[in-house]
Amino acid sequence: MTNHAEDFTLDTELAQTAAWDTDDDFESGYADPDDTDPEEVTTGDLDLAARHELRRVAGLRTELEDITEVEYRQLRLERVVLVGVWTDGTIEDAENSMAELALLAETAGSEVLDAIYQRRQNPDPATYVGRGKVEGLGEIVQATGADTVICDGELAPSQLRNLEDRLKVKVVDRTALILDIFAQHAKSKEGKAQVELAQLNYMKQRLRGWGGNLSRQVGGRVAGGAGIGGRGPGETKIETDRRRINDRIAKLRRELKAMAGTRTTMRQERRRNAVPSVAIAGYTNAGKSSLLNRLTGAGVLVENALFATLDPTTRRTQATDGRVYTMSDTVGFVRHLPHQLVEAFRSTLEEVADSDLIVHVVDGSHADPEGQINAVREVLAEIGAADIPELIVINKTDVADPLVVARLKQREPHSVAVSARTGEGIADALAAIEAELPRPQVEFDALVPYARGDLVDQIHRLGEIDSLEHTADGTRIAGRATEALAGELAAYAV
Known part of the structure; x- marks a missing residue:
């Protein structure tokens, strides 16, 4: 790797590949209420309708009486320039990373004007890009009229401050961008609390003030009413803000701990009843929610956007042999997922860690599916x-290249290829999932009285039946069951 810096400019068209197309979004994930039977409208349809519903914008004088939230955001989009530092890998890796940053920026509601990245051994410790390149970036910002610069990496507080001082516009790093998207898409009480916790942890280390206003000390006759008894060194403004953030973080942690109790109780109940659990995980926008809808008919929200799903959805379903298991949709992952999010969403991600099988969904049409898998x-x-x-x-x-799909299947022997949109390969995926489910181990042979039909029902749902015969004295069943169920059947053993 060379020491000299080379600038590569990403073509603007690359940044436009994920521009929001309202018509496409409606076709892919939302049915017009006028054309849909009200009884067939699913929760996901209602969620997507709410995200695109008509709402009046106060104080905005246009010829339209009502405009959608998406149209309003397009009228008020932030104009951004993307900046990246390429330290290792190939040029394709650098371009894929910048393309993903452009998708993130547009999902957050901004217009990408230009994107540049620089080849360096390491990001500059003071200004992220080279000091000389900051001047060139400033010229691009002035020429394009951008009001925000987004960096493809997590900036240290000093880097953030130095760039803002030199560029005279707002500077945002990749972590703050992802947190902003999460804040827009969170809808449940738990999801909103998790996002706020992650944002506060991020913000706490980046408090700063302009003109020294955060270095003021409480003392004397102040607006806060400290007065007598409050004189002396006191707290600076930044210390007060940090204390309030810490107090809020502590409160959110307590609330999330209480909310996590319900989720833990449900998981313990499933484990007690030996109900297998399957977690659908994968990269953001790989089609996890679409796959869940196709496999279980869950009807959850589907949208062609990054991080459209934040709140996990669990659905109960049955295998072809009658066994019951659960399938959960989870939040999508992304390269360099902020540590704050992993910590804040710990209780949600436990759905994956406590599962019996992970269905890892990969976007076969993506430019770098192997990178997503890693x-x-x-x-x-x-x-x-x-x-x-x-x-x-x-x-x-x-829509994927057949050669890419074949390459992935060769790289990952334990894999199946599907299309959640058309239904192709779904039967193979279900068969592969059912083959991986944990199987009951305790063998039994019992004559169950007809009065205990509840036991026969449990055997169908939780066990495996090798033979079944209806006799004059009851139902003769042989097969395998869970330890708890086998214990109940012991009284009727033959």
């Missing part, structure tokens, strides 16, 4: 789910 596995290892059995599901085969 990024997801890094997060799985971080949450303690690396040793759980994994089934790779290569999605979007209807």
